Amino acid sequence: MNKILEVRGLSKIYGPGCPYCVDSTGPEADTNLCPHCGSVVAIHDVSFDLFEGEILGVMGESGSGKSTVVKNLYFDQAPSSGEAIFFDNDKQHDLFSLNAARQRWLRNHRFGMVYQNPNLGLNFNISAGGNIAERLLMSDLMDYGAIRERAKTLLARTEVLLSRVDDLPKHFSGGMQQRVQIAKALATQPPLLFLDEVTTGLDLSVQARILDLILEIQQELKTAMVVVTHDLGVIRLLTGRAIVMKYGRVIETGLTDQILEDPSTPIPSGWWLPPCEERSMNPPILQVEGYGKHFQLHEQNKLIPSSHNVSFTVRAGELTALIGPTGAGKSSVLKGIYRTYLPSAGRILYRDTMGHELDLALASEHQILALRRREIGFVTQFLHCLPRQATLDVVAQPLLGLGVPREEARQRAAGLLSAMSLPERLWSVSPATFSGGERQRVNLARGFIARPRLLLLDEPTASLDPATAECVIRLIEGLKAEGTAMLAIFHHPETTRRLADEVVELTPPPAVETLLKEIA
């Protein structure tokens, strides 16, 4: 994957600034307002990379500097210092050293922006079609018919009724204005799109359609996006990686689910085991050695172990089950493999389709995201999906990510849902209102549909009635027979007995003191 944007040390100070601005602001100082000179350190030393076709989240509370980051990158304002390199095919642009004319050219032709306030992105006094025409006319397209066709196609793509192409956007609903903005931003097919709180303030159902649209666009056009939001749900649904901001500083960066679920700070590097030397003749898909996960709660300066020294293997077409009492750290093992948790110790050797072996504990975020898309599935007890999205689309989503056409994806989703005997009347509604058992079937279907090579299952049958559970167990057997490797935690010992080829018993980790001695 190629890098499209590299941001280094981006800073923006509103006000005169003084030598103490930086030191006297930030998360530790609990303010972004310099007490010496009254300047606002809106952002300081913000750095991140964005890759082609990737969606990066910028999250944080209101006032943390999120909008300032994208405003600077879109040249709405100039940063106080910092650097940003935009990689455009084989060209490289040092954004802030370009002259104003070049900056405007990039802004008009290679970038797109969708503002929270549609008033900023749209000209309310010209028609929806005219708004898109304006962007096309900037790039020397001078054929009225062609411009009109393209405007209509874009508006249809963003689900604006064609009967409204010639209406003024000021008469549109908020959701429709955002769709026109998105269409306008996409008019020149920019490889890079900035979205600033685009769903904030919209009805939930409208939000859902727009989030869905953004995902579709990313899948279809491979547009790289920086999505700014204070809404954790939006971040979780749209982004694979994110940065977290507070008082103008980046306080965390990483895989989105890791940021949301793993509160610990990255562990020191000395904890890793040496690389393994010998190779077995028929290596398993997954080989976990000495895995451990400790949460370091820095507020209390306390170490809480959740898994300790766990080792096992998972082979193609086999199911390895984890058992053990509550607190033994079973879920934390699955999360560590999926990298929702950053492992604290051990080795997680994964052999991919190409036969390459990779330590998931050390793999880059992009490697992890690619594996999640293509090879490793995770079914938890919770279903994360776009609010108000139809069940069929929820289940079809992973296939779209792999480039399967929407219709085919829907058909395969329908097949799977009927195999799980989910009543057809539920397919077109959102799983939000479903019973626990119904929702869990949707969750499983979503996890199964792309047929991952390695499937992680966390109590998949827990909330199901016996009949449905039976149906899920059959499905798991079916997947196993097809060669899927599985690592599972089951609620019922009978299920474990029936499905597991190998059983690994975990014990609760020892007390911290013992652990620390061991490390020392």
Place this chain on the structure above:
Amino acid sequence: MNAMSHTQADNAYNFGFLDEYAKKEVRRAILKAIAIPGYQVPYASREMPMGRGFGTGGLQLTLSLIGPDEVVKVIDQGSDDSVNAVNLRRFIEMTCPGVSTTTATTECTLIQSRHRIPELPLTAQQIIVLQVPYPDPLVVVEPSEDKRKIMHGEADYSRLLVKLYEDIVKFDEITISHRYPTRINGHYVIDPSPIPRWDVPKLNDSAALTLFGAGREKKIYAVPPHTIAEPLAFSDVPFRVEDFRDEQGRRRACARCGCVDSFLDEFVADSGSKTYQCSDSDWCDMQLQQVKPLQGKPA
């Protein structure tokens, strides 16, 4: 032009009314305008003894260019005899002793005009000065002059083109009748002053120098001789001049001279019937003279 810089003893005014310094400044702006076709050159517009809006911008150009051997023609809306034209002509005669005025396009060396360019193609020996009320075509889409300057600099006329787009959407054609935005030499788009669309093609590759003067807005711009002037349009919706066909699709003729290829003014009689006449009075006279001798011959 051979502008002279002397005060006649019997005249209270400097020749050409403006002082030599003011003339020099205007001439310098004119040279710059010629060097950058279509670019609006700012200049210090002087107070003239008539209200702005009466063509003071154009008049300052004329007075800066005029020499004692000049033959000047003043037109207002195609007519040499309107009050406005007559007043301006008198002012020139009064302040520029020795200068002769004419109504004949063929005879003049310098034309000051409002709203029309003569039908007769101008020659390399002639200069036409057009009076401009609003020099910047972007003013309809962008209120900030600073931003307009940037847009001109980058030849970014997308917002102006959107206006045309919206026109076609609403009316199936571009409805701008006067001040049709015209791109000069492939870059700057000008407001060619309130000439009808009919006159816009005359700017293209004209043998004569065309100058534009906006007194109130203090701007001078130019279309130098043999410069490309293209009215903004779409490749599939081309620019069109006014259509003078009647209901039967026949080209209307001038009721006075019979001409069928001039810009026509419409006159509505009390009875409600409409007649049409050449807007360019000199052209109409010329046509009439050419026709008369023919009629004089026995059949």
